[in-house]
Structures are given as structure tokens and as C-alpha cells.
């Protein structure tokens with residue numbers, strides 16, 4: 001596995017990943033239209049102060065992982081293509097990412113029904129802090145998970 005910098009050629013691949021309805025349900029995440037997606041990635045996600053990486057397995061782009069500052073917390077998030085689920089890729093990518101992103105505590109919001117993602121976070125040492133995200137636009141129940149002490 002390689003975690004490399006995101007290139008412009010990766011963005012159409014990431015765009016398709018976020019259009020997968022099953023992935024959207026898991027992540028409780030509404031997809032963006034193409035223009036909005038590209039603008040969001042180029043102006044928000046790919047900022048110098050964020051850490052964003054493309055996950056490559058055997059030369060194939062399988063997903064992305066990154067961290068950013070929000071509400072005075074450093075958050076991490078990730079997304080894998082469905083054909084690559086269940087092979088331990090997210091767990092391995094997050095473990096390797098935690099070396100690149102040394103900020104602690106590190107937090108993640110995860111929908112309570114996203115058991116796979118909760119498992120990935122737990123395997124990497126994250127623990128549930130509280131079960132509520134007052135900021136979620138659709139009122140989805142989410143847990144805040146944390147790695148490291150305050």
C-alpha cells in the first residue's frame with residue numbers, strides 16, 4: 001500500500017466513490033454534483049494545512065484518507081471504493097496515516113450504524129467519546145471517536 005499526494009487525475013475517481021449509494025448510506029453523507037465536488041476538493045480539502053492522501057494498492061487507486069481542522073478539533077476521514085471493502089485496506093491505511101498525522105487527540109465523527117468504520121477506528125486505537133453530533137445537517141446519530149488524550 002502507498003499513501004501518496006492527491007493529483008488532479010484522482011479527483012474524478014473520488015467523485016465516483018462518493019456517488020455510490022451504499023457508501024453514502026454508511027457514511028450518512030450526501031453526494032455532491034461534479035462542479036461542487038471539484039470546487040470543494042480544490043478549495044477546501046486540498047489546503048496546505050490539511051493532510052490528504054490517495055490510497056494506492058498494487059498501482060490502483062482504491063480510496064482516500066485525510067485530516068482537517070474543524071470546531072477546534074483535528075478530524076480524520078476516509079473513503080474506499082466498494083470493490084475493495086472487507087480486505088483490511090481502511091485499517092491499514094488509517095494505521096499508516098497516523099504516522100503522517102501526529103496530532104493528538106485526533107477525532108473522527110462516525111454514523112452509529114457504520115459498524116465497519118467504527119471497527120476500523122477501534123482497531124487503530126480510537127475510543128467513543130460521545131454519541132451525538134449536533135452539527136450533522138440531517139440529524140443522523142453519530143459518535144465522536146478519539147485517539148489520544150486531551
Ligand SMILES: CC(C)(COP(=O)(O)OP(=O)(O)OC[C@H]1O[C@@H](n2cnc3c(N)ncnc32)[C@H](O)[C@@H]1OP(=O)(O)O)[C@@H](O)C(=O)NCCC(=O)NCCS
Pocket residue numbers: 023024026027077078079080081084085086087088089090091092108109110111114115116117119120
Ligand atoms: C468504512 C470503510 C472505510 C471500511 O473499509 P474497509 O477497507 O472495508 O475496512 P477494513 O476491511 O479495514 O475493516 C472493516 C472491519 O469492519 C468489520 N465490518 C465490516 N462490515 C461490518 C458490519 N456490517 N458489522 C460489523 N463489522 C463490520 C470487518 O469485519 C472489519 O473488522 P475485523 O477486521 O475485525 O473483521 C468502507 O466501507 C468505506 O469506505 N465506506 C464508505 C465511506 C465511509 O463510511 N467512510 C467512513 C466515514 S466515518
